Amino acid sequence: MKNKSWVRRYGLGLLAVGFYVLILIFVNRFLVTNQKQEIKNFGAEYQAEVLTKDHEQTLARWRKNFKLSAIDLPAEGSSELARVAKNAVDHNIVNSTKPFTKVQYNGQTTWLYLVSDPKTNKGQAVLIQPATTVRTHYLKTWIGFTVIYLLILAALGWFIVRRRQQLTQKLAQLTENIKAVENHQEPESVILTPDDPLFDLSVQVNELGTTLNSQLRDAKLQEQSLRSLIENLPLGVMLIDESGQVDMANHALGEILNTPIWPDQLATYVDYVKTYALSRMIEHALRDPLKHTHRRQDIQLVGDDGRFVEADVISLVNQDGDTPKQKVLVMLYDLTEIKQNERMQLDFVSNASHELRTPVTSIAGFAETLLAGAKDDPQKSTEFIQIIRDQAQHLEALIADILLLSKADQAQPLSWEAVDVDELILDEEKSLQQQIAAKSLEVTLDHQHYQAPTFTDVTKLRQIVRNLLTNAIMYNHPQGKIQITLQTTADTLKLAFKDTGDGLTTEDQSRIFERFYRADHSHQHDNGGTGLGLAIVANLVEQLGGQVQVKSQLGVGSIFTVELPLSQDNDQ
Incomplete structure (x- = not known):
């Protein structure tokens, strides 16, 4: 040059x-x-x-x-x-x-x-x-002409140099703008007059910069939208490059793997994945960078919570450039709740079969005894028939609770209406008066800042009150006490059922709302309970958008507390 x-x-x-x-x-x-x-x-x-x-x-x-x-x-x-x-x-x-x-x-x-x-x-x-x-x-004239000629040459040279410098500066600026465009950066605008020889070029570069800026903004918005979408997905997503570095990982992945995510720090997939089966799937995908692969496997993750996930590991190969580039996409679907529901369903079927088999076996056994000749003994026949009746009633109650729990699982739409909770509790107390009198129990109702009427689903609230009151009666000592506390605020209904029964251990308290769960020290069979009442209460309270909890002490008794919202915002 x-x-x-x-x-x-x-x-x-x-x-x-x-x-x-x-x-x-x-x-x-x-x-x-x-x-x-x-x-x-x-x-x-x-x-x-x-x-x-x-x-x-x-x-x-x-x-x-x-x-x-x-x-x-x-x-x-x-x-x-x-x-x-x-x-x-x-x-x-x-x-x-x-x-x-x-x-x-x-x-x-x-x-x-x-x-x-x-x-x-x-x-x-x-x-x-x-x-x-x-x-x-003519010498003076000739000298003057020479001086003028030299001045003209000097002026022309200065003009050319100055013009060249200006042109060089403009070209340098346009070159920098083109480099900025190549580097996906925003170029500086170059403003020239229409008679400038670089005017058309500057217009094209400026338009190119404007177009690039628009494309960069669109691409940035799309990237932000994509990242926001991935970040809010309920499944764990992780993108890994060919060297094992994590390009992207969303919040759900950290929750599923029970590990913090560092979006602004360099990390490899090994920093996040601690389960060998999942690491092996990723390693297999990284071994062959030029081959598109898709592996799927159900895995139980290592950890205290023992989560189950469905892992999809997909090898993505980009062939657009001169050198193929590989990315590995890892998607984790949390199956823990599904596995738990499956286990609960299996347990429910097993427990229901066992609970149904017990009264049926008892009924069949005493019926065969009667047919074998016991019917001729008036005293034994009366005793056996009484047992058959009690077992039939227990079987009927068990079937009714199973049907009620099945309906509760269907999460039917709520029906909001005004209800006097005080009157509802008294009605349920009257309906259970025979059981209360049988144990000589003292039932009291305490009103604390209660205002009627209250808007809620009457049917579900009635079932909650009936089951909690039945539970307090069933597991109370004779001549015991039941204290019902009713309290309302501007947006909350609070019910507490306190009994003077045997109480529960800490382990029993954590599992008491499971279906067919029985405390080891309880005499639920003797009391005719189905083991589903508290499970029904927990299900109904959840549908109403509330919460139920228990506080208990062995030998003292238990307090079951229900808090329900009084707003239709929780209507499903």
Whole structure:
């Protein structure tokens, strides 16, 4: 690039010198022609002076101002000029046909001009003038022209350099903008006038920058939307590059793997994945970077919670560039709740089968005993028939609770209406008065800041009250007490059922709401319980958007507390 610039400057210098030489040649010819014409004019003036008057004064002025001498012909005298003039005429160097000639005189070129009347050839004379006279006369003009020429060259050079610098600056800015576009950065705007040679280029670069900015904004918004979508997905997502570095991991992945996610720090998948089976799936995907693979497997993760996940590990290969690039996508679906529900369903079926088999076996056994001859004994037959009736009632209650729990699992729409909870509790107490009287229990209802009516689902609330009151009766001691506390706030209904029964251990309290769960020290079979009442309560409370909890102490009793929202915002 520097060599080309030097050659360009050298060529421009030669062009300027050549142009100057041409002007010199042109001016020299002009001076020669001008000098000849001037001598002719002097000759005409000389003839006029000679023919009309004394011309000594004119000749003196010519000799002083123009170094012009005149020799009348025929030439006389012994002066050098006279001899030069006489020699030129005698040798026909100058004549009427060729009046001009150059001779060497005193070491310099001298013009000789023959003056004569073309008609009479009278008044002949030879005008003699050095050839340098006119050049000397025009020397100041020539110096001035040279100075002006040099100034013009200097101004032109400055203009070219300045123009080149401006052009270089503009090109540099446009180059930086193009580099910024290549690096996906926002370029600076370049504003030029329409007559600028780079105007069209700057417009294109500016439009390219604007288009790129728009595309970058759109791409950024799309990336943010995608990341926001992935971050809020209920499944765990992790994107891994070919070296094992984690490019992206969402919050759900951290919850499933029970590990913190560091989005702003470099991490490998090994930092997050602690389960060998899942690590092996990822390693298999990374082994063959040019092959698209998809593996799926149910895995139980290592950890205290023992989560179950369905792991999808997909190898993604990008063939767009010169070098194929691999990404590994890991998706984890949390199956823990599904597995728990499956286990609970299996346990429920197993427990229900066992609970149903017990009264059925008892009924069948006593019926066979009666058929075998016990019916003939009035005392035994009455006892056996009573047992069959009790077992049938227990079986009926068990089936009713199973059906009720099945309906509760279906999460039917809530029906909100005004209800007097105080009156509802008293109604349920009356319906269970026979069981209360059988154990000589004392039931009290305490109102604390209660305001009626209250808006809730009456049917579900009635089932909750009935089951909690039945539970308090069933597991209480004879002559025990049951205290029901009713309290409302602006948006909450709180019910507490306190009994004086055997109480529960800490382990029993954590599992008491499971279906068919029985405390080891309880006598649920003897009391005719189905083991589903508290499970039904927990299910109904959940549907109403509330919560139920138990506090208990062995040998003292238990308190079951239910809190329900009094707003229809929880209506499903």
